[in-house]
Amino acid sequence: MKGLKTFSIGGVHPPGRKYLTDRKEIINAVIPGTFVVPMSQHLGAPSECLVSVGDKVSEGMLIGKSSGFISSNIHSPVPGTVKEIKDIYLPNGMLSKAVVIELEGEFDRLGKEQDAEDWKSFSKEDLLGIIAESGIVGLGGATFPANVKFMVPKGKKVEFLVINGVECEPYLTADHRLMLERADMILEGIRIIAAIVEPERIAIGIEINKPDAIEAMEKAAEKAAFPLEVVPLKIKYPQGDEKQLLKAVTGREVPSGALPIEIGCVVSNVGTVHAVYEAVVLKKPLIERVLTVTGGGIKEPKNLKARIGTPISSLIEECGGFSEVPEKVVVGGPMMGFTIYDLDTPVTKGTSGILALTSKEVKNAARTSCISCGRCVNACPMGLNPTTLFKFIDHGEYDEAEKIGLMDCKECGSCGFICPARIPLIQGMRLGKKMLRKKKVKA
Ligand code: SF4
Ligand code: SF4
Structure with missing residues (x-):
């Protein structure tokens, strides 16, 4: 169009x-019998574990305390007893301390009607405090603490609050369903964020493959006479990335290494906005999230609201199990997600989807040599040269890769997707960035 x-x-x-x-x-x-709740579920420092083996916990109780400016609180998803505290590997390969909770006792919230909080008289500081206390992080995958994101630095003004309803990763439909089913709650969440950041304009970007979600958000805004601009977007990956979304919706470009606030913008994903609504209006910490369990290898794909710490195996079982032995199981979307090898890996705040992909869905062609076709260069939304970056990384020349913009790579996977030689470009970028960070910490 x-x-x-x-x-x-x-x-x-x-x-x-x-x-x-x-x-x-x-x-x-x-709700399964055992939960595994990692203390690293967000960008920044891991939370400080507040419980010990044998402790009783209640639903929504603080069990991990934010340990720095960029960190987040973690709450118990269920009532129970702490059975173990152990180290686990997260899907991205990071090691994290995790609290194992065995379900036991009464739920404080589940199945009970909650009184809505009249938050309109709250100050910005009160609202930011509730968001921080509730452990809200970016649910689009970035997991950046939301209270930090909504803190507008002195001297800065927010011209645009942009809500991300793009969900451009293939297969995932959790945000789509949230906009369809909970448009009024998302709108209330937007009001709360707007009360904090005081934007001049508010817009939501939604790709046109979700016409019903565009309509739902338009209707909700109209009904509430709320000045939300619903911006239909062309379908293109990775439009859900903050930088690409801002370019599409506002026409503004975030400079290399800068944050959206530098160009007068704050961005928040619809899932995060919904979590803000639940935290402020329903006084509910982030103990569950909506995610999509899907792929050709799943018998009955579903959109589920799952508690943080639920083993992925339990959700796969709920979806009827595997229809065939999957080629791989991915946490997140197929473009940016991570392949997992242990199905007992838990759902975390950043888990937007679980995909069981069959061999038909996974491109299994053998890797060949680069044919210098330039397709990866044309596909890169950051204007980088992925093939040259990969060559530097492959030779251990990380400083050279940094000089030509490695740290600007968004790990979107567009280059690897388009590469006819099946070169693992995104894996190369991730490795290169990891090595550079290690080198800097050492120095
Ligand atoms: S993953 Fe590839 S396409 Fe995406 S930003 Fe990085 S280099 Fe560019
Ligand atoms: S797309 Fe693949 S084959 Fe083509 S230039 Fe890039 S790395 Fe080489």
Whole structure:
């Protein structure tokens, strides 16, 4: 469709495959007997564990305390007893301390009607305090603490509050369903954030493969006479990235290494906005999230509201199990997600989806040599040269890779997706960035 807004540089069009779940209502996931709650579920320092083996915990009780400016609180998803505290590997390969909770006792919130908080008289500081206390982080995958994001530095003004309803990763439909089913709550969440950051304009970007979500948000805004600009966007990956979304919606570019506030913008994903609503209005900490369990290898794909710490195996079982032995199981979307090898890996705040992909869905062609076709260069939304970056990283020349913009790489996977030689470009970028960070810490 001509005339639709989008970002200007690069981008790819992977097959969406959202039809597996985009008409399936969000349902509450079954509550298993054991939960594993990692203390690293956010960008920044791990939370300080507040419980010991044998302790009784209640639903929503603080069990991990934010340990720095960029860190976050963690709450018990269920009532129970702490059975073990152990180290586990997260899907991204990071090691984290985790609290193992065995379900036991009464739920404080589950199944009980909650009185809505009249938050309108709260100060900005009160609202930021509630968001911080509730452990809200960016649920789009970045997991940056939301209270820090909404803290506008002195001297800065927010011209645009941009809500991210793009969900451009193939297969995932959790945000889509949230906008359809909970548009009024998202709108209330937007009001809360707007009361904190005081933007001049508020917009939500939604790709046109979700016409019903565009309509739902338009109707909710109209009904409430709320000045929300609903911006339909052309379908292009990775439009859900903050920088690409801002370019598409506002036409503004975030400079290299800068944050959106530098260009007068604050961005928040619809899942995060919904969590802000629940924290402020329903006084509920972040103990569950909506995610999509899908892929050709899942018998009955679903959108589930699952408690943090639920083992992924329990959600797969709830979806009827595997329809065939999957080629791989991925946490997140197929472009930016991580393959896992242990199905007892728990759901964390950043888990937007669980995919069981069959061999038909995974491109298994053998890797060959680079044919210098330049497709990866054309696909990169950050204007980088992925093939040259990969060559430097492959030779251990990390400083050279940094000089040509490695740290600007968003790990979006567009280059690897388009590469005919099946070169593992995104894995290379991740390795290069990790090595650079290690080198800097050492220095
Ligand atoms: S993964 Fe990095 S280098 Fe590759 S296309 Fe995305 S931003 Fe560019
Ligand atoms: S897309 Fe693949 S084959 Fe083409 S230049 Fe990039 S790395 Fe080389």
